[in-house]
Amino acid sequence: MKKLIVHIGSPKTGTTAIQNALANARETLKSSGVVYPRGLINRISRNEILDNHNEILDVIIRDPKNWGRSSRLLYGDVDSERLKKTEGSRFLNELKGAERVVLSAELLFGYRPDDIGKFFDLCRECGFQQPLVVAFLREPVGLYVSMAQQVLRGSAALPPPSGFRMNYCGSLGKWTKRENTQLEAVAYDSVTDVVNHFGQLINEHMDTQVGGKLKSLPNMNKSISAEAMILLQDYQKRFRAKGENRVTHEVNELVEVFRSLNNSSVKQSKPQAKPWVTAKINEINRDEIEALSAKFEVTLPYSPPATAEAAPVALDESALDVRDILCEWSPKTLNNLIVHSLHELASNAGTKADSNSRKEDNLSTWARNVIAKVLRKSDAS
Incomplete structure (x- = not known):
């Protein structure tokens, strides 16, 4: 057969x-x-x-x-x-x-x-x-x-x-x-x-x-760090109109820079959901996880925090910042990632075209202006 x-x-x-x-x-x-x-x-x-x-x-x-x-x-x-x-x-x-x-x-x-x-x-x-x-x-x-x-x-x-x-x-x-x-x-x-x-x-x-x-090739994990998520959101806020959703070549380049620096130049943090996010998602999916186990014999990890943490009262979930949902990130690592990313982006720009004739793109603009804004948020956190 x-x-x-x-x-x-x-x-x-x-x-x-x-x-x-x-x-x-x-x-x-x-x-x-x-x-x-x-x-x-x-x-x-x-x-x-x-x-x-x-x-x-x-x-x-x-x-x-x-x-x-x-x-x-x-x-x-x-x-x-x-x-x-x-x-x-x-x-x-x-x-x-x-x-x-x-x-x-x-x-x-x-x-x-x-x-x-x-x-x-x-x-x-x-x-x-x-x-x-x-x-x-x-x-x-x-x-x-x-x-x-x-x-x-x-x-x-x-x-x-x-x-x-x-x-x-x-x-x-x-x-x-x-x-x-x-x-x-x-x-x-x-x-x-x-x-x-x-x-x-x-x-x-x-x-x-x-x-x-069958062999899993190296570097198949395409995830990025918590610090990279913070910087990526900052970039998107500057250059994406509200409601716009599209992946650009510049975004892909920025993500690859972040990934290339992880575990080499900058030891970055694995993204971890805050307790209130974990509690909320587990709460609304508990029945589904239990039904999945009963109907299909699949057991998914389910470990709500010992003490459920409520979301901040004034938090607007329609306008979340990465810092609102992630608990494991380092201001020092964020600073290092900014510095190394700017260096990589500048090097990449130099290999693409003559800087005198190249039109300034969004990455260049972001690279020049991002440090002050992001570091102010880091200090505030």
Whole structure:
């Protein structure tokens, strides 16, 4: 019988690391009879094949108006029907010709029921009658901090903790309504852990040992420090209009500078939610965590503070500062990060173009003016 493993995320649980490991081991997997199909071409980089199957499944299954953000960015301006006939047909033929296949697309976790139905129809069309659906789940507080980092890449606005309610059971339930569907739901631990665990699932489900060849590459953790989050929000407040949400090249450059300095020039602090944030998120997700354990036998860490700390009375959750939600950050480290970041940004600017002809960009403006403002806030804290 043909076998299929479908990794559906969820987001922020090492999905990129799993996809990168699978893509790098594609030929090794294939030599053992396990196929990890090629995704679409990244139209921005031109020559890079996407490691995941988010975009190709969007093209085949969903109406373009329901595509994920990356699909719209990369392929929103092309003829979707033509793309479906060319790349979609190529992808389906690869599935039909294989006996053992692995797919990975974290956007599947949020698919609507009708799109999930279309996905299962696709599986049957390709000869897969009983796919194994794999989902990794992250405890809500850690997920909130990770999502806050992601949000700051496009906007200065932070998500309010009081509205951060998960729907794990609802998302998983949509995938178990179909007959002959096996579900493996796993509590997320770390990037290395999920890659190793996924390799074990390949070995067990597909009767092979090739899953042990999956390796988590170094620097796959894309998180940034508490101090970097403070500086990133400061930058976004200066150059993002209220309500604007988009990731720019300058933001990506700034984030890479912060990450390159961590553990080398500047020992930075791991972001930790304040007790009131932890208490609030755990409180509104307690029923969901208990239901997840009862229905799907997944136990997520749940450790509310011994003494619940209320949010500051005057705190407006619609205009949160990073300092409002994080408790572990150092003014001294913040100062060091500013100094080293300014040096790196100045060096990068010098390599890009002749400074006499280069128009001043937002990063340069921010670099010149940020020290006084940020350090005043540090002193006040």
